[in-house]
Amino acid sequence: MATLPTPAEKARMVLDICKLRNCRPGHVLDSRNLTYYAATNRVPMDDLYGGVDHCKEQGWLEDGPRRETFRLTEAGFAKM
Secondary structure, eight states: OOOOOOHHHHHHHHHHHHHHTTOOTTOEEEHHHHHHHHHHHTOOHHHHHHHHHHHHHHTSEEEOSSTTEEEEOHHHHHHO
């Protein structure tokens, strides 16, 4: 039986996306980045959205300037 990823593991996937995109603090990504990662790595979108939520709770991401965007914080960059 498969185990479900923890919130921390989901957040790690999101931070890995930021790392792959060479993000720096303040860099804005949108849901298309998550969609591409999900499609190429066979990861459920719900897991990635859960990762974004966990990252926001930890202060690693914050809402971006537009709907469905998020911004990497200094703390998130340090966690990468």
